[in-house]
Amino acid sequence: MRDRNTEDFVFEEEVYSMNEKIKKPVKSQVTFNKNRISRRIFLNNSAKHLFSLSTVFAMVVLGILLYQIVSGSIGWLDWQFLTSNLSIFPEKAGIKGAIIGTLFLMMIVIPVTLVLGVATAIYLEEYANEGRIQRLIKINISNLASVPSVIFGLLGLTVFSRMLSLGSSILAGGLTMSLLVLPIVVVAAQEALRSVPGFLREASYGMGADKWTTIWRVVLPVSIPGILTGAILAISRAIGETAPLVVLGIPTLIMKIPSGIMDDFTVMPIQIYYWTLDTVLTPEYAYLASATIVVLLVTLFVLNSVAIIIRNKFQKTF
Amino acid sequence: MDNNDIREIIQQNIKKKSHFSDRVMPKFFLFMALISVVITFGIVYTLIFDSIKFFSQVPIREVFSTNLSPLSREPSFGFLPLLNGTFLTTIIAMLVAVPVGMAAAIYLSQFASPRLRKVLKPVLEVLAGIPTIVYGFFAYSFVTPLLMRLIPSLGAKNVLSPGIVMGIMIIPMVASLSEDAMNAVPTIMKEGAMGLGSTRLETTTKVIIPASISGIVASIVLAVSRAIGETMIVTIASGSSKNFTFDITQSMQTMTAYIVEFTSGDAGSGTVGYYSLYAVGLILFVFTLGMNLIAQHIARKYREEY
Numbered sequence: 294m295r296d297r298n299t300e301d302f303v304f305e306e307e308v309y310s311m312n313e314k315i316k317k318p319v320k321s322q323v324t325f326n327k328n329r330i331s332r333r334i335f336l337n338n339s340a341k342h343l344f345s346l347s348t349v350f351a352m353v354v355l356g357i358l359l360y361q362i363v364s365g366s367i368g369w370l371d372w373q374f375l376t377s378n379l380s381i382f383p384e385k386a387g388i389k390g391a392i393i394g395t396l397f398l399m400m401i402v403i404p405v406t407l408v409l410g411v412a413t414a415i416y417l418e419e420y421a422n423e424g425r426i427q428r429l430i431k432i433n434i435s436n437l438a439s440v441p442s443v444i445f446g447l448l449g450l451t452v453f454s455r456m457l458s459l460g461s462s463i464l465a466g467g468l469t470m471s472l473l474v475l476p477i478v479v480v481a482a483q484e485a486l487r488s489v490p491g492f493l494r495e496a497s498y499g500m501g502a503d504k505w506t507t508i509w510r511v512v513l514p515v516s517i518p519g520i521l522t523g524a525i526l527a528i529s530r531a532i533g534e535t536a537p538l539v540v541l542g543i544p545t546l547i548m549k550i551p552s553g554i555m556d557d558f559t560v561m562p563i564q565i566y567y568w569t570l571d572t573v574l575t576p577e578y579a580y581l582a583s584a585t586i587v588v589l590l591v592t593l594f595v596l597n598s599v600a601i602i603i604r605n606k607f608q609k610t611f
Numbered sequence: 612m613d614n615n616d617i618r619e620i621i622q623q624n625i626k627k628k629s630h631f632s633d634r635v636m637p638k639f640f641l642f643m644a645l646i647s648v649v650i651t652f653g654i655v656y657t658l659i660f661d662s663i664k665f666f667s668q669v670p671i672r673e674v675f676s677t678n679l680s681p682l683s684r685e686p687s688f689g690f691l692p693l694l695n696g697t698f699l700t701t702i703i704a705m706l707v708a709v710p711v712g713m714a715a716a717i718y719l720s721q722f723a724s725p726r727l728r729k730v731l732k733p734v735l736e737v738l739a740g741i742p743t744i745v746y747g748f749f750a751y752s753f754v755t756p757l758l759m760r761l762i763p764s765l766g767a768k769n770v771l772s773p774g775i776v777m778g779i780m781i782i783p784m785v786a787s788l789s790e791d792a793m794n795a796v797p798t799i800m801k802e803g804a805m806g807l808g809s810t811r812l813e814t815t816t817k818v819i820i821p822a823s824i825s826g827i828v829a830s831i832v833l834a835v836s837r838a839i840g841e842t843m844i845v846t847i848a849s850g851s852s853k854n855f856t857f858d859i860t861q862s863m864q865t866m867t868a869y870i871v872e873f874t875s876g877d878a879g880s881g882t883v884g885y886y887s888l889y890a891v892g893l894i895l896f897v898f899t900l901g902m903n904l905i906a907q908h909i910a911r912k913y914r915e916e917y
Contacts, residue, residue: 413640439902440840441867442842448657536843536846539871540870572751
């Protein structure tokens, strides 16, 4: 190996000297050129600043966004806003219905996505053999994740609202939303299951446990933090998603507080949407929208913090 | 006996035992896993089934015309205004997201110190976690008025403002996917370049980017797909004008906004207008799925193995 390397090197040297013979002698590339080096360093430094500026740009936009929304909500976001029903008078309007609607929606989304998502992940990681079915499911999930959310709305509209005649009820909305966030849970659960070390399984088998007992008693408990983190991320996506529910045709103004899963409902993003659209007629609605956004963002922030805490605190390393 | 022998015995024992649960559970989980496939087929089925009804009633020449007036007495379904609106917003978004996102990716992966990186990355992730409806509100109530001061002829609903905001929304996606690709380039190559006396910029442009170009291109393609499918920002800020124009200061409708407008309005089930939703949805689905498949193909086929 060493000899070949040397040969290569010599070869390159010859080419270089041949070139020199053919062309007119150029200044040697090796000479120490102070100007050239300082130019390169200058280029490097200016590029560095340009790159850092564009990173800062993103941060600044985030800052402006938060500032605008928080300053718009001041004076409007109070206890009365959180506990009142909707109203056509901006001063009296509140988002109690939207908050309860969101809670109801989660009562559907959480169990459906957890059961379906974890079961799919268990199949892919524990039971499936390398083969066509496994590949089909994997490709399918990665592509499902990229389908625009309006399309899920159309699916929900056709299948849940019309075929099963659930209308724009919480059940229809919840099922539609569950399908939308399913890939997030599947991918997170898969990663969690994969990170369970092999010796735990082998110890379980060695004790005489069968496969299902091993999964249920050993693998799943160890991977719960990872699964929970994924579930929380999925929930925060579902809480903030608007388009599928708008497509389901949720009515503009719902005065009634939902009391069961077959009732019509509204959620925070929908409320933001309608209030933003109506700012043309009633400028005060912009403040209501800002206040709702603050509530929504705080909810998401709390959820994500919980996810990070779970990930850092309970994730065992082996 | 070494470890492998024990493993073999374990495997044999697993095979020998045929508990009830070991016969039923795989089938149960396969059934659950196949539900996600059923969902996809459900999407494709509903889109194609109702699109066929649309295309059987509307001549294909009309679909490629620029006249879109679904609610008039003599409805016309030319989808070119929608395609035009979608592409203009996507292009504007990409003009914002690709340069800024790439620069952020290069900065985070090549220039920033590890400590700075630890602070900056979560902030970018926060930007990615904000619901799109919030960006829509931001575009409509802040960016549009701001741009109006610069461009007095700008309409209250226009394509420019949602395009820019959509680009900002996509920055974290481009940044984090490209950064992953750049970080996957082996350190040896980077150190080699720097050992030869390259500056960080030269290392980045001549070694890191060429080596990770497949991942970078894939991230851009995914970003385009995301922009095409984005709904709430354009619905709120770019309005519902169905004109065919290239003037980005004017209101235009995108495919996604058309679906939202039509479903939240009162298109009765069974009308041509109702089926047009599914035709637009099908076009949208084909575009985004195609983009996604292209991205996967690029990432897989052109990946350099080191």
